[in-house]
Amino acid sequence: DTAVSQTPKYLVTQMGNDKSIKCEQNLGHDTMYWYKQDSKKFLKIMFSYNNKELIINETVPNRFSPKSPDKAHLNLHINSLELGDSAVYFCASSQEFPGPGVVGANVLTFGAGSRLTVL
Amino acid sequence: AQSVTQPDIHITVSEGASLELRCNYSYGATPYLFWYVQSPGQGLQLLLKYFSGDTLVQGIKGFEAEFKRSQSSFNLRKPSVHWSDAAEYFCAVGARGSNYKLTFGKGTLLTVNP
Numbered sequence: 001d002t003a004v005s006q007t008p009k010y011l012v013t014q015m016g017n018d019k020s021i022k023c024e025q026n027l028g029h030d031t032m033y034w035y036k037q038d039s040k041k042f043l044k045i046m047f048s049y050n051n052k053e054l055i056i057n058e059t060v061p062n063r064f065s066p067k068s069p070d071k072a073h074l075n076l077h078i079n080s081l082e083l084g085d086s087a088v089y090f091c092a093s094s095q096e097f098p099g100p101g102v103v104g105a106n107v108l109t110f111g112a113g114s115r116l117t118v119l
Numbered sequence: 120a121q122s123v124t125q126p127d128i129h130i131t132v133s134e135g136a137s138l139e140l141r142c143n144y145s146y147g148a149t150p151y152l153f154w155y156v157q158s159p160g161q162g163l164q165l166l167l168k169y170f171s172g173d174t175l176v177q178g179i180k181g182f183e184a185e186f187k188r189s190q191s192s193f194n195l196r197k198p199s200v201h202w203s204d205a206a207e208y209f210c211a212v213g214a215r216g217s218n219y220k221l222t223f224g225k226g227t228l229l230t231v232n233p
Contacts, residue, residue, distance in 0.1 A: 004162070040225065041157075041207060041225065041226045041228075042223070042225050042226075043163075043209065043223040043226075044223075045220050045221065045222075048220065056220050090162055090163070092162075092163075107153075107165060107168060108155075108163070108165070108221065109165075110155075110162035110163040110164070111162050112160075112161055112162045113160075113161075113162055
């Protein structure tokens with residue numbers, strides 16, 4: 001199946017731990033994203049990568065570090081987890097990097113989400 | 120910076136009834152506009168999008184939306200709702216001035232009564 005796949009789907013951990021979420025897309029897309037959805041379902045972009053290059057870095061704590069080993073993978077590592085990090089993290093991809101005349105831009109394909117619970 | 124407002128947090132309709140979900144955006148130029156749907160425990164799926172041209176756009180699952188520049192709105196409609204349409208609906212705007220990143224509204228939860 002062509003898709004955006006994330007692992008793990010559920011992650012329960014203690015405060016202070018370090019954890020990673022992995023994302024892979026086999027759609028041949030150039031751009032990948034991490035979004036955070038809080039308990040009120042509000043979705044906010046965290047990072048965007050285009051061909052392994054960081055493009056968007058919102059005001060996210062330094063404890064969050066994305067890594068893109070190739071354009072099909074975008075992983076999210078979180079250090080020193082805090083209670084407020086509990087959320088659903090969505091990976092997404094889009095065909096091209098958004099830009100003038102790029103009609104396909106911004107049409108995101110989302111993964112199913114990774115629910116992180118910090119105790 | 121762009122912003123999106125979905126005034127209705129929760130809407131309940133009867134199966135077979137018509138539906139309209141409201142979305143208002145704030146952006147200084149022509150935006151890119153989207154509606155996504157999220158079923159419980161799932162990721163978001165694109166319903167439809169507006170980039171330019173015809174202001175009435177058709178999407179999947181029988182949904183349509185109309186871009187009204189004068190009202191800064193992009194409301195989602197469906198003439199007859201099915202029980203399977205129960206989900207969370209998100210309006211989003213993408214804009215040139217912010218690396219084209221998407222800004223999402225806070226969502227509208229749709230409940231469908233039998």
